[in-house]
Amino acid sequence: MTGAALTLSGCFYLSPDEVTSYNASDGIAANVGKVQLSNILIVTSAKGAEGSLYGTATNPTQEPVQLTVTPTGGSATTVTVPAATAVRLDGQASGNSTATAGPVKIAAVGAEPGASTQVTFATDSAGSVPVSVPVVLDSAPYGSASVSHATYEAPTSSAGE
Structure with a gap:
């Protein structure tokens, strides 16, 4: 019995030192120099249709950072990420911060x-970082489309039945 306990307790010493991280969201995470991107995804109704980039850019430095976002086949958009702040890329305020960027x-x-498509994120200090970004359908919880359901109409009884 003691031997089994010692053998099993040895698993602790043979376990890896690092824990593998994963994205607990639909989007992806990436770093562009010191700027941290989280839950990055694109919302659209179909291939070829207009889309919106969702996610958060966090700047832990004491200086604002210009983040240039260039989707494959699209135009570059430059977003200012203020010092020591996180901003949402959909143009909404992030948490209790009043700082906004985008959309x-x-x-x-x-x-x-x-599917996924490539988006290149760049800063002056870090250069360009191509990222494969997931594309999701414009429906809840992302986007503006809402699901519609047929309404139920109770059958009417005819007289004399």
Whole structure:
């Protein structure tokens, strides 16, 4: 019994030192120099349709950073990420911060929902970082489309039945 306990306790010493990280969201995470990107994804209704970039850019430095976002086949958009602040790329305020950036729009998304497309993020100090970004359908919880359902109408009884 003691031998089994010692053998099993040895698993602790054989375990890896690092824990593998994963994205607990639909989007991806990436770093562009010191700027941290989290939950980055594109919302669109179809391939070739307009889309919006969602996610957060966090700048832990004491200086503002200019982040240039260039989707494949699209125009570059430059977003200012203030010092020691996180901003949402959809143009909304982040948490209790009043700082906003964007929104970052994509004229024609190059991939259908469920696939990924490349977006290049760049800063002056870090250069360009190409990232494969997932594309999701414009529906809840992202985007503005809402699901509609047929309404139920109770059958009417005819007289004499």
